[in-house]
Amino acid sequence: MDVLLTGGTGYIGSVVLAQLVAAGHRVTAVVRSDSAAQRVTDAGASAALGDLTDHAWLTGQLAGVDAAIHTASPGDASSPDFDGAVVAAVREAFGGTSKPYVHTSGLWIYGSGEGLDEDSPLNPPALTAWRPAVEQQVLDADLVASIVVPAVVYGHGGGLPNLLVDAPRDGSGRVVLIGDGTQHWGVAHVDDVAALYVAVLESGQAQGRVLAVTDENPTVIDLGEAGGADVVGEPADATRARLGADFADALLLDQQFGISAKATALGWSPQGPTLVSELGSGSYARRG
DSSP states (O other), rough: EEEESSSSSSHHHHHHHHHHHHHOEEEEEEESHHHHHHHHHTTTOEEEETTTTTTHHHHHHHHHSEEEEOOOOOOOOOOHHHHHHHHHHHHHHHHOOOOEEEEEEGGGGSEEEEEETSSSOOOOOOTTHHHHHHHHHHSSSSSSEEEEEEEEETTTTTTTTTTHTTTBTTSSEEOSSTSOOOOOOOOEEEHHHHHHHHHHHHOOOEEEEEEEEOOOOBBBBHHHHHTTTOEOOOHHHHHHHEEEEEHHHHHHHOEEEEOHHHHHHHHOOOOOOHHHHHHHOOSSSSOO
């Protein structure tokens, strides 16, 4: 297929790009700079230099492809309008067709809970409270649309685990955790997450939400101790002061998942090392 990909130089998107190319798809990656264009070209894709919030330009790009995957995110207060602009263009260009579209969400939309799955009630923290309304536009449209819901993504030394690796130390040299550390995180290796995007796209069907999460569910204490250091918790209010209230409240969620039956039905079987083993192997190193 000819696939339009956003976020092709990002942490998840760059791996999606590589796996799409490896699977024989022709990828056009939307980029914002010449340097980014060179990176995606080197990875085997074509580059389209443009602005995802330019409705006419994006609908024109979408008109020339068979499918699209959206992984780009500004990661700031502009995110709702940014995603909304992409969805509006996709609805215009793909509406009423069989062209598959894969959108990106995030595990935090479900809030805290045990035994969570795709059908669990949505209860997002303030940081991601905007997501459900945008995603409902995707699900309600006349689209062959799916929403991949990545967990806390790790692998190749990247992702949120660096918050623990680079965490401050107390006076005794102990790693300061995020909150008291008893909360569980849903996690998945970036290579496995990318594989799910490709599987969802290649299904050619509207899958609704599909969770990209393993059944590891480590606690933050588990993760902090994995590198061999002693750890110490901190009050939630101290974490909020250190990391910002909205971000901290998302990281303080206590979430436990099993592997998605929807993902398994698509042939998804996570192969990456666990996050605890990655942290214990030295794949993550303290920076600075």
